[in-house]
Structures are given as structure tokens and as C-alpha cells.
Amino acid sequence: MIASLLIANRGEIACRIIRTARAMGIHTVAVYSDADANALHVRQADEAVHIGPSPARESYLVGEKIIAAAQATGAEAIHPGYGFLSENADFAQAVLDAGLIWVGPKPDSIRAMGLKDAAKARMIAAGVPVTPGYLGEDQSPARLQAEADTIGYPVLIKAVAGGGGKGMRRVDDPAQFAELLQSCQREAASSFGDDRVLLEKYILSPRHIEVQVFGDSHGNVVHLFERDCSLQRRHQKVIEEAPAPGMDPATREALCAAAVRAAQAVDYVGAGTIEFIADASEGLRADRIWFMEMNTRLQVEHPVTEQITRQDLVEWQLRVASGAPLPKRQEELSIDGWAMEARLYAENPATGFLPSTGRLEHLRLPKKARIETGVEQGGSVSPFYDPMIAKIIVHEADRIEAIEALWDATTEVEVWPVRTNAGFLARICGDEDFQTGDIDTGLIERRGEMLTRPPEPQHDHLRDVASALAARPASGVWDAAVGFRANAPARSEVHIIDDAGTVHAVADGFPNDGEPQEEVVSFFLGDGRGFRLHQPRGSGAGTASDGALLAPMPGRITAVEAELGASVTKGQRLITLEAMKMEHSLVAPFDGTIAELNAEAGGQVSEGTLLVKVERAE
Known part of the structure; x- marks a missing residue:
């Protein structure tokens, strides 16, 4: 060993x-x-x-x-x-x-599966079904256009050396083909140093299903069943589950047997994943599932396979690399229950999923789920790497229970001041089609703002929460059910500010110890968003009802669209603040007039600074 x-x-x-x-x-x-x-x-x-x-x-x-x-x-x-x-x-x-x-696998195995055209040719020889398409050496525009016309539209142009969603173009009309081909080739050359492409029939109701395979140096290869990774955004996986919904035993047997043949075809050793695309327009059928590619490594979503098989795949990797045979034979492996994994990212779904980097001043992850993370409270999300905060994994007896458990877990996430996709994940769990298993890779895109934009918070509810917090002693708020923390003694007049910098409400009647403090408490309402009860420095700043807009965090003013004395309408953008690599817009809370303006483009401001005050229109 x-x-x-x-x-x-x-x-x-x-x-x-x-x-x-x-x-x-x-x-x-x-x-x-x-x-x-x-x-x-x-x-x-x-x-x-x-x-x-x-x-x-x-x-x-x-x-x-x-x-x-x-x-x-x-x-x-x-x-x-x-x-x-x-x-x-x-x-x-x-x-x-x-x-x-x-x-990991042998270098030759990695090379064999590294180029999509060569890999597909090898799969055809091994009797693994592949998507109808063109894999030829002739890369002339005329030949590619002719092959696309023969395949039938829509057709997908894919970079031979592509990956991660790059080097892919969907073509719906023959008249678009030449332009999109050139675009795909330019991106492929820039991203991979190889502008060669292949063509595939574009599947209109695609499901992304993959099979976990494992080989050893003694010639043994097994599968550990399938995962469904159809919940995607821009070709990036969001929620994965195992097993795949709607997969009957006969289809599973055919699919997994094809995956084992694929691994054997490249003399595979170690953990790998055979990825398939399924045409789910008529449910999952063995004759409508085709090989896409092989990932010659451990996958991000491997924990769902571990949960349903009760196996540690990293342990398998280390034992196989040490020369030992596989820990289990195929007949010793079975599916137990249902598992799901959600990827919690430091990003803002409402702004096109822009990354949100910075220090994790407050981080609370669900306790009744398996959590895989590389950060902790007080740490930071770096701008240099992938902004994933954690993987949240649940395992239950059936799919409905797993969805409920994942929804519970995502609503328990608390992160401040970094923005996350927790609310987005929770809303996916509540989607009717997702719950019934009627999914494909386009579900998230079709839902659009229904999933990416949270509902407007109810001001009365915020005030009720604030009042409940105010009634508790500062030393005890860590244990409050809504999940918040005390950072300073409370003040008599406190603004409620969301993590985008918008003032929603004002809480009154807080005890005042006479010390000028800024932040009072942060709290979370279970939809992925954080709020702060905040007193600006000095007691003279306005309240939400008086139209005060405060800097939600330290940052730089990038745009000032307000003018002193100018009339504004509710929702009109007044200030843009750049903080933690993201832009935050401060908007007018109601129709009125700019009574105070304390912001200049390019200026640095501290958290809680009064930037604009709007007087309500008579």
C-alpha cells in the first residue's frame, strides 16, 4: 500500500x-x-x-x-x-x-480518450453506440456543410479537443452553418490550440447520463451504476443525482455494459466516467442513448455514487494504484436509495452568475447533509480559482425524499457577505418538472428568471424578524432559529439592508447603550440571501422610510447617476458600487427628489456610509 x-x-x-x-x-x-x-x-x-x-x-x-x-x-x-x-x-x-x-489511468488511456474524434472511432470499434455524426479527416467547409445537411438540423459543431462547454455551436438553419463553423473553429484554436471539429446530431430533449467505471491492473473492470447530470447551466453541472430518474433495469444493464466495454477498449485502470447523451423525448431507451466522451479522472459528482453504493472511490483509487485488485466484484455492487449533490457557488444568479469573491465573514453549512468543502468561516473565496464553496450531498430512501432533503439543506445555507447560488438551488428543488423527473439539459435556461431571481422580500416580515431580534439579548442571538449573529450592541434605529445594498425596512425600539456602532446583526430568511440590521456611523443618517441609501460594504463608486435636487422614480438606479469584484446597484426606494448626495465616481467608501437620501414626493 x-x-x-x-x-x-x-x-x-x-x-x-x-x-x-x-x-x-x-x-x-x-x-x-x-x-x-x-x-x-x-x-x-x-x-x-x-x-x-x-x-x-x-x-x-x-x-x-x-x-x-x-x-x-x-x-x-x-x-x-x-x-x-x-x-x-x-x-x-x-x-x-x-x-x-x-x-490515475495510464497515460495512453488518457490520450486515447482525449480527442473526441479518435475516441468515438475507438468506441464504434468496441460496439459502443455513438451519436450520429461526422468524424472525418476532411475539414473543408464544403465537406462539413454537406455532412451537416445529411445529418439533418439541428446539428452540433464540436471542437475535437474541446471540453468545459467551449468549442461548441448549435446550428438550426443551413444558412447559419458557415458562420457558426468559423466561430467554433476560432474558439477551438484559441482555447485548445486545435481548430478541428466534428459534427453530431443535436438532441432536442437531451439528458446527460454518465456511468462510473473502475478498472485495475489485473484486467478487471466494473461499473458502479449511473448518475444523471442533466441539470446544467451553460454546459456546467448544477445538481447531480444517482440513480437516473426513469431508468428501468433493462436500459440500465445495456447502458452500463456499454460503459464497461468503453473502458476495456482503452485498457483502463482507475476511476473514470463514461458520459452519454440520451434522447429523452420518449423516455429513457437503450437505443436512444449514445456515447459522448470519457473523463479519465475522478468526477466532481462522485459522492452521489459513493452514497448509493456505500463505497469510498478515493480508497478504491489508492488501492488500485498500489497494485491491488478491485475491492468488489460486479455482482457485489448494488444500488441503495437515492442521492443528490448540489454545487454551492460563490456567485450571484441575479446578475448572470457573476463570481462573488471575498472573505467569508459568516459561513454556516447544513448539518444534516454530507458536506465537501475546502473553505471555512473566516477564510476567503479567491478570484484565482473556481468559486465553489461546497458540495451539498443528501442520501435518502427514494427520489422524493432526496429532493426534500436537498431543499432543506440549501435553505439552511448562510453566507455573508459573499453572494451564493443557494436560493437558486432551493428553487430548482421546488420546480415541478424537476420533482417529477421531467428534466433535460435545457430546463434551467427555459425557467430563466423564475429560478435566478429571488422574490421580493416582504417588508412586514423583515420588520417582524428585526423586532424578534431586538427582543433578544445580544449574547443569545447565535442560537436564534432564523440564523444570525451579533457583532455589536443594538441601536435605537436600525436599517435593514440586503446583500445587494438595498434598504428594505426600518426597525425601531432597539435598546441604545450610547456607543456609536455600525453593524448590529446579520440574518438569513432561508432563500439564500443575507440581510443586515445596520446603524450608520452617527445617529443622524436617514432611515429607509426617509429614503437613505447606504453603502452595503466597503467599495469603490463606479457610477453616479443621481444629481442633487433631481427628481427620481422608484427603482431608478442612482449609484453603482464595485465591491468584491461585483457591481451593486443602489436604487431609489420610492418616487421623490435627491435631498443629499455624498458620492463621487471613483471614490472609496466604507460600509454604512450614507450615499444618497431621497425625499418622498408629495
Whole structure:
């Protein structure tokens, strides 16, 4: 068995690998960039090595530095996690050439599945069904247009070396083909250094279904059933589940057998995922499910498979890499219950899912769910890497119970001041089509603002919450049911401000200890949004009913669209504040006139500063 392991990754997957390795008695080594010097995975590992500046291209993507760190610490093996160098065949070979153990598939297997056209050709030879399309060497525009016309529209143009949703164009009309082909080729050349494309029939009711496979160095290959990853936004997975809804035993058997053949075709060792696309217009049928690609690594969503099979896939990886046979035979594996995973991101769905970086002053994650995270309260979401805060995983007896558990978990999330997609995830759980299993990859896009924009908060409800908080002693608010925290003694007049900077209501009657304080308390109403009860510095600032707009956090004024004495209408944007890499708009709370203006474009402001005061129109 491997005795010491270097994890060539960061964040939650590094913490996940460390947890299993420690349980197996394996010494762990973390690597970290400047931005991750105080990261959770660094503190959890037995030792850690600095590998460079914050940008990944200067640290986590520099294979020579990672191998040198392994050699310097005496690590026997390297686990790449997912992302970064996990599917880089040259890095895998370099690890082996350095005399280290590579916890992953053979470099040749990675190369075999790395190019989509070659992989599909290999799958056809192995008897694995592939989507109707064109994989030919002739890349002339005329030939590609002719092949698209033969396949029939809509057709999908895909970069041969593509991934992550890049290098893909849907064509609905033959007249659009030439223009979209050129666009796809430019993006492919820029992103992957390869402008070659393939064509596929575009599936109008697509389901994204993948099968977890595992091979060992003794020739054994098994599957651990399927996952459904159809809930996507711009080709990025949002919620995953296992097993797939609507999958009957016969279809499952055919699908999983095809996945095993795919893995055997490339002599696969380790954890891998065979991804399929299903035409779900008439339900799931074996003759309407086709191979898309193979991910030659552990997947982000692997915990749902672990939950329904009761297996630790990281432990399987480490045992197989050590030369041991697979821990289970196929007949020893079965499905137990239903699991779902939601990806909690630091992003704002209402502003096009812009990332929201910064310090996690308050972080509370659900207690009745499996949580995989690489951050903690007081830590930060860095602008240099993927903004995922945590994976929230639930496991119940059936799908309905799993949805209910996931909804409960997402509504318990509390994050301040970083914005998250928690409310978006909860609204997906409440979607009728999702609940009935009538899903495809376009569901989120079709729902639009129904999922991305939270309902307007009820001012009366906010006032009731504020009054309840005011009635409690400051020392006891940590235990309040609504989930908030005390940061300073309360004041007699307190503004209620949401995490976008809008003043919603005013709470009166708070005890006043005579000390000028700003923030009083933060609280959450279960829809992913945070609110603050706030007293601006000095007691003379206006209240919400007086039209006061306060800076929700420290930041820079990027635009001032208000003029002193000018008339404004309710909802009119007055100030734009840039904070934590995001823009926040402060709007007029009602029709009126600008009575005070304390903002200049380019100026820096502190949290709670009175920026604009609107006098209500008579």
C-alpha cells in the first residue's frame, strides 16, 4: 500500500482525498500557491509545500514544481484530483518517469480518450453506440456543410479537443452553418490550440447520463451504476443525482455494459466516467442513448455514487494504484436509495452568475447533509480559482425524499457577505418538472428568471424578524432559529439592508447603550440571501422610510447617476458600487427628489456610509 501521497490539487477535492488517505494511514503532502497559504487543505495535510504565485498557470499547472515537491518530501505517489493536471497525459508520464506512482489511468488511456474524434472511432470499434455524426479527416467547409445537411438540423459543431462547454455551436438553419463553423473553429484554436471539429446530431430533449467505471491492473473492470447530470447551466453541472430518474433495469444493464466495454477498449485502470447523451423525448431507451466522451479522472459528482453504493472511490483509487485488485466484484455492487449533490457557488444568479469573491465573514453549512468543502468561516473565496464553496450531498430512501432533503439543506445555507447560488438551488428543488423527473439539459435556461431571481422580500416580515431580534439579548442571538449573529450592541434605529445594498425596512425600539456602532446583526430568511440590521456611523443618517441609501460594504463608486435636487422614480438606479469584484446597484426606494448626495465616481467608501437620501414626493 502507498505510504505517502502528494495531492496535486487544492480546495475541497484536496480535503476529500486527505480525509480518506488519513483513514488509511497514508501520510499526506499538500501543495499550495500564495493565495492558498492559509487554506484549509494546507492545514489538514501532514505537511505542505509552496509551489508558486497565485495564478494556477504559475503553480498548480506547473508539473515540474509538483514532481519536485513530491521528491523533496519523499512522497511515493501523486493524486491529481480533478481539473488542473488530472487529464494531462504528459504530466502522468512525467510522474511515472520520475519513479513515482500515478493515481490515475495510464497515460495512453488518457490520450486515447482525449480527442473526441479518435475516441468515438475507438468506441464504434468496441460496439459502443455513438451519436450520429461526422468524424472525418476532411475539414473543408464544403465537406462539413454537406455532412451537416445529411445529418439533418439541428446539428452540433464540436471542437475535437474541446471540453468545459467551449468549442461548441448549435446550428438550426443551413444558412447559419458557415458562420457558426468559423466561430467554433476560432474558439477551438484559441482555447485548445486545435481548430478541428466534428459534427453530431443535436438532441432536442437531451439528458446527460454518465456511468462510473473502475478498472485495475489485473484486467478487471466494473461499473458502479449511473448518475444523471442533466441539470446544467451553460454546459456546467448544477445538481447531480444517482440513480437516473426513469431508468428501468433493462436500459440500465445495456447502458452500463456499454460503459464497461468503453473502458476495456482503452485498457483502463482507475476511476473514470463514461458520459452519454440520451434522447429523452420518449423516455429513457437503450437505443436512444449514445456515447459522448470519457473523463479519465475522478468526477466532481462522485459522492452521489459513493452514497448509493456505500463505497469510498478515493480508497478504491489508492488501492488500485498500489497494485491491488478491485475491492468488489460486479455482482457485489448494488444500488441503495437515492442521492443528490448540489454545487454551492460563490456567485450571484441575479446578475448572470457573476463570481462573488471575498472573505467569508459568516459561513454556516447544513448539518444534516454530507458536506465537501475546502473553505471555512473566516477564510476567503479567491478570484484565482473556481468559486465553489461546497458540495451539498443528501442520501435518502427514494427520489422524493432526496429532493426534500436537498431543499432543506440549501435553505439552511448562510453566507455573508459573499453572494451564493443557494436560493437558486432551493428553487430548482421546488420546480415541478424537476420533482417529477421531467428534466433535460435545457430546463434551467427555459425557467430563466423564475429560478435566478429571488422574490421580493416582504417588508412586514423583515420588520417582524428585526423586532424578534431586538427582543433578544445580544449574547443569545447565535442560537436564534432564523440564523444570525451579533457583532455589536443594538441601536435605537436600525436599517435593514440586503446583500445587494438595498434598504428594505426600518426597525425601531432597539435598546441604545450610547456607543456609536455600525453593524448590529446579520440574518438569513432561508432563500439564500443575507440581510443586515445596520446603524450608520452617527445617529443622524436617514432611515429607509426617509429614503437613505447606504453603502452595503466597503467599495469603490463606479457610477453616479443621481444629481442633487433631481427628481427620481422608484427603482431608478442612482449609484453603482464595485465591491468584491461585483457591481451593486443602489436604487431609489420610492418616487421623490435627491435631498443629499455624498458620492463621487471613483471614490472609496466604507460600509454604512450614507450615499444618497431621497425625499418622498408629495
